[in-house]
Amino acid sequence: MPVARVCVDVPLAHLDRPFDYLVPAEVEETALPGTRVRVRFAGQLVDGWLLDRVDSSGHDGKLAFLERLVSPERVLTAEVARLARAVADRYAGNLADVLRLAVPPRHARTEQTPTPATPSRDLAVVASRTGAEGGDDRKIAEPVAGEGDGGWGDYPTGPGFLRALADGRSPRAVWSALPGTDWAAAYAHAIAATVAGGRGAVAVVADARDLDRLDTALSTLLGPGRHVALSAALGPARRYRAFLAASRGQVSVVVGTRAAMFAPVDRLGLVAIWDDGDDLHAEPRAPYPHAREVLLTRAQLADAAALVGGYARTGEAQQLAETGWARQIVADRAALRARTPQVRPTGDDPQLARDPAAATARLPSLAWDAARAALKADAPVLVQVPRRGYLPAVACVDCRTPARCAHCAGPLALRSANAPPACRWCGRVTAAYACPNCGGRRLRAAVVGARRTAEELGRAFPDTPVRTSGRDEVLAVVPGGAALVVATPGAEPVADGGYGAVLLLDTWALLTRSDLRAGEEALRRWMAAAALARPAAAGGRVVVVADGGLAPVQALLRWDSGWFAGRELADRRELGFPPAVRMASVTGVPEAVADLLAAARLPDAAVVLGPVPAGDGQERMLVRVARSGAAALARALHEAAGLRSARKAAQPVRIQVDPHDLF
DNA sequence: TCAATCCGTATC
DNA sequence: ATACGGATTGAC
Numbered sequence: 001m002p003v004a005r006v007c008v009d010v011p012l013a014h015l016d017r018p019f020d021y022l023v024p025a026e027v028e029e030t031a032l033p034g035t036r037v038r039v040r041f042a043g044q045l046v047d048g049w050l051l052d053r054v055d056s057s058g059h060d061g062k063l064a065f066l067e068r069l070v071s072p073e074r075v076l077t078a079e080v081a082r083l084a085r086a087v088a089d090r091y092a093g094n095l096a097d098v099l100r101l102a103v104p105p106r107h108a109r110t111e112q113t114p115t116p117a118t119p120s121r122d123l124a125v126v127a128s129r130t131g132a133e134g135g136d137d138r139k140i141a142e143p144v145a146g147e148g149d150g151g152w153g154d155y156p157t158g159p160g161f162l163r164a165l166a167d168g169r170s171p172r173a174v175w176s177a178l179p180g181t182d183w184a185a186a187y188a189h190a191i192a193a194t195v196a197g198g199r200g201a202v203a204v205v206a207d208a209r210d211l212d213r214l215d216t217a218l219s220t221l222l223g224p225g226r227h228v229a230l231s232a233a234l235g236p237a238r239r240y241r242a243f244l245a246a247s248r249g250q251v252s253v254v255v256g257t258r259a260a261m262f263a264p265v266d267r268l269g270l271v272a273i274w275d276d277g278d279d280l281h282a283e284p285r286a287p288y289p290h291a292r293e294v295l296l297t298r299a300q301l302a303d304a305a306a307l308v309g310g311y312a313r314t315g316e317a318q319q320l321a322e323t324g325w326a327r328q329i330v331a332d333r334a335a336l337r338a339r340t341p342q343v344r345p346t347g348d349d350p351q352l353a354r355d356p357a358a359a360t361a362r363l364p365s366l367a368w369d370a371a372r373a374a375l376k377a378d379a380p381v382l383v384q385v386p387r388r389g390y391l392p393a394v395a396c397v398d399c400r401t402p403a404r405c406a407h408c409a410g411p412l413a414l415r416s417a418n419a420p421p422a423c424r425w426c427g428r429v430t431a432a433y434a435c436p437n438c439g440g441r442r443l444r445a446a447v448v449g450a451r452r453t454a455e456e457l458g459r460a461f462p463d464t465p466v467r468t469s470g471r472d473e474v475l476a477v478v479p480g481g482a483a484l485v486v487a488t489p490g491a492e493p494v495a496d497g498g499y500g501a502v503l504l505l506d507t508w509a510l511l512t513r514s515d516l517r518a519g520e521e522a523l524r525r526w527m528a529a530a531a532l533a534r535p536a537a538a539g540g541r542v543v544v545v546a547d548g549g550l551a552p553v554q555a556l557l558r559w560d561s562g563w564f565a566g567r568e569l570a571d572r573r574e575l576g577f578p579p580a581v582r583m584a585s586v587t588g589v590p591e592a593v594a595d596l597l598a599a600a601r602l603p604d605a606a607v608v609l610g611p612v613p614a615g616d617g618q619e620r621m622l623v624r625v626a627r628s629g630a631a632a633l634a635r636a637l638h639e640a641a642g643l644r645s646a647r648k649a650a651q652p653v654r655i656q657v658d659p660h661d662l663f
Numbered sequence: 664t665c666a667a668t669c670c671g672t673a674t675c
Numbered sequence: 676a677t678a679c680g681g682a683t684t685g686a687c
Contacts, residue, residue, distance in 0.1 A: 019675040042674040043677050059675050
């Protein structure tokens with residue numbers, strides 16, 4: 001195999017294909033597929049990935065030699081290389097860009113030290129069913145027997161899912177978790193079942209706190225040394241070390257934040273994602289892949305099982321269930337009744353019918369009652385308040401209609417008390433606002449008051465300790481006694497024994513945000529907090545400061561995010577929004593955007609929408625196709641980007657497939 | 664006729 | 676990006 005096929009690390013779309021090099025004799029044995037190399041390319045030295053060794057090249061000209069083998073470490077497995085190509089294709093991006101996301105930067109010192117304290121052979125306890133295919137003498141350890149089944153027995157299809165994993169099959173599931181679920185234990189059991197069946201697993205969570213929980217649950221169930229936790233927060237050395245433990249096959253389970261979605265795992269049997277609606281699962285670097293999509297692609301390519309779980313269900317997860325790609329794991333009515341807290345909206349509270357801002361400033365009596373009752377029972381009370389730093393959205397004082405920009409219908413924001421409101425999309429200032437609904441001229445920030453409410457609550461119960469959990473300091477757990485716990489969405493601590501009451505004051509997001517995910521996102525936040533409450537039978541109550549007639553509030557009352565996601569998906573089908581269709585956005589200065597779209601040979605059925613202003617003198621156009629045209633759309637956009645980069649177009653354009661911040 | 668320069672295209 | 680080849684231009 002004298003020829004090496006190399007992916008050169010250059011960011012140009014028209015160079016997104018392998019180049020062939022000759023392998024110098026001295027690295028003949030070590031320059032193997034998956035290693036990093038340096039090559040001379042167009043006169044300069046660049047980094048590259050050795051993708052493959054082949055007999056001969058189809059290239060007509062003469063081949064150059066590899067300049068240097070950076071390291072014999074094989075950091076790119078065949079499975080991950082194939083995945084990366086598929087992800088690049090899906091997102092109209094370059095393979096090199098995806099590989100930069102998939103393989104952490106090299107840390108030479110770390111590479112030279114042996115990875116885990118215990119090498120794999122000592123770790124290899126006997127596996128009952130290894131399913132090992134010839135020649136591999138590494139054995140995957142049987143998990144330490146855990147108690148119970150991680151809660152899967154609460155769902156009719158749960159035990160079957162676990163059994164299928166243990167049997168080496170590849171079930172695909174969308175799981176709607178019940179309140180009070182120890183999801184980390186459930187994931188750990190699914191992973192352990194996969195390991196017991198002789199295969200490995202990759203699980204991705206949104207943030208460090210969720211990762212801690214899953215890491216701990218796995219350590220308990222699998223014992224030490226069987227898995228690694230991988231996240232960018234570890235820093236370069238420890239991150240690379242965890243990565244190497246996986247790529248060297250010393251662990252067969254990798255859990256982590258989205259940095260782990262490409263982690264190399266031998267004989268992959270399961271990919272899992274928890275809370276796929278969290279924004280953090282969207283990668284902010286080109287080509288902007290989403291962890292859920294990467295993992296599902298991976299399951300498809302590697303014929304692995306897939307688990308998409310959360311308290312709330314996304315439109316995308318609903319799509320998986322509706323198309324039959326995945327099966328649902330949902331509780332039956334009896335389990336639901338036994339586990340859910342009592343949920344009440346305050347919408348029918350007469351104090352609040354007129355003015356939602358006043359409703360948050362003056363806590364409805366229902367919320368007071370719930371808090372008082374919980375504290376009396378020596379149980380903690382969780383108060384979910386909006387995150388600080390959000391621009392307050394504004395609404396009409398008289399009729400609560402959200403204020404929108406007359407020019408582009410974007411949401412208005414107040415930047416200071418006396419300045420007129422400005423649009424958050426196009427930046428135009430609205431001098432004299434008149435409500436299109438009632439003609440009212442007064443505006444009020446819809447958020448102001450919620451934080452104050454939390455403070456008021458603290459004063460109202462003077463002997464009760466108040467804890468806060470937010471951006472600056474996130475608490476993982478709080479003890480069981482009477483206390484007020486004020487938390488921003490995503491930072492809610494788990495309470496020992498569950499909360500007696502949960503008050504959801506963060507409803508302005510739903511009431512004032514215009515984007516298509518607003519309802520889904522509100523429900524996701526509410527369910528995440530409400531899931532920490534005790535069941536109704538144990539006195540658990542949830543009060544949501546919102547109108548009970550709204551669909552997301554209904555879904556919360558019935559603890560049925562599947563129903564809500566079904567409605568959402570139907571709406572998006574109607575409106576032609578993802579995931580019902582495939583959408584791509586093209587952003588840049590107007591000439592560049594027009595230039596790219598003119599060069600793109602879009603599928604016949606493509607619909608081009610826009611432009612909308614995108615700030616900085618840039619604009620954004622959207623291209624929509626049916627899902628059947630998704631691959632063709634991505635190919636057309638990538639090709640067009642290639643034409644532009646080949647002719648050295650000065651003005652850059654950004655192409656995003658399924659952009660996260662749409663609508 | 665030849666060198667300097669421009670432009671387009673390939674980069675292994 | 677940078678290198679190179681072919682075309683073009685301009686001076687002798």
